Amino acid sequence: MSALDKIQFNDKGLVPVVTQDFSSNEILMMAWMNKEALTLSVKTKKAVYFSRSREKLWFKGEESGNTQQIIEIFTDCDKDVILLKVNQKGGIACHTGRANCFFNKLENDKWISISEVIKDPKEIYG
Template sequence: MSALEKIRFDEKGLIPAIAQDFVTGEVLMFAWMNQASLSLTIEKQQAVYYSRTRKKLWFKGEESGHTQKIKEIYTDCDNDVILLKVEQVGGIACHTGRKSCFFQKLNGNNWASVAEVLKDPKEIYG
């Protein structure tokens, strides 16, 4: 049985994927993968996700240049979640121009931004 055959995709053919900084351990982002994107990620050693809104493969950084080089790939005990340990090229994983997509911290009953914008998204995406 191949590595991909062991993965348990959901009824839509998807699996959650978490990208984590290989050096610091910081969680950078969450996205979805399908069998094709996971296969390409393994083959190219670069993160490829599946965009549910665009209904197509999404090569991380294809527009921004902020690619993710794969260092290690894990699955959980149930084989239904993927963890990618990555080198985040350019230091920005989030489309908001921040290092991580997880920059909003619950403070009482409000969400507070706890990370600075490293680059204006208008400069990244035009």
């Protein structure tokens, strides 16, 4: 049995993945992987996710060029969540053109954007 066989995928064959910047420890994003995405990520040392909306593999940076080079991979105690520590290429991890996906902060019962757009998504994705 390989180490990846110990991962506890959910009933849809997916596992949640938290992605963190290796140098700064900033949480960049959360996504999902199926077994194929996890296997490819381990093999290539580049983040590959599974897009639930498109129902296909999503090679991070395939359109934007903002790839994630994997430095370390962890799992939690139950082996049902993956943590990737990566070098984020291009400084943009979020499809909104921001450095990370966690830019909405709850203040006084309102969501406030605390991060500027680095690059307009239209310039990234067309």
